Amino acid sequence: MIPDSAPIWLVIIVLGVGTFLIRFSFLGLVGDRQLPEWLLRHLRYTSVAVLPGLVAPLVIWPQATGGQIDPARMAAAAVTLVVGYLTKNVLAAIVAGGVTLYAMLFLIG
Incomplete structure (x- = not known):
């Protein structure tokens, strides 16, 4: 129809x-x-506030596993957080998390 x-x-x-x-x-x-300084200060935190809201459901309830917690994704998220915190480099954190995810998926199966 x-x-x-x-x-x-x-x-x-x-x-x-x-x-x-x-x-x-x-x-x-x-x-x-020119935007006011207080507004610019708040806009700096927009991506920091939005990105976890987009990523957290994909880590905690991934569709690839039917909504079950997956150790590979949890490990990748943990490595991404640690590398991002230690290096303050977004690209290094993303690469480290991606490598960890694929390595864990390869090892676990």
Whole structure:
């Protein structure tokens, strides 16, 4: 059964316009002005706040294991945290975590 495509296109257009307006509010209206220091200070922590929220479900409840805790992913997350904390280097942490994940998956099976 193929649904009528009109409501789908209406949703796509409305979401596209909404996304444009959200981005335009920052880039078009505020883009040429200096932002206040307190706002810049808070914006620095946006990625630090968002990234764990994106990664934690993938580590704790991975779909690859049917939602079961996986030692390989937990070890990779731990190595990534330790390397990131010690080196303060994002790329080194990502590479160390990736190498650990693939090594553990190879060893465990």
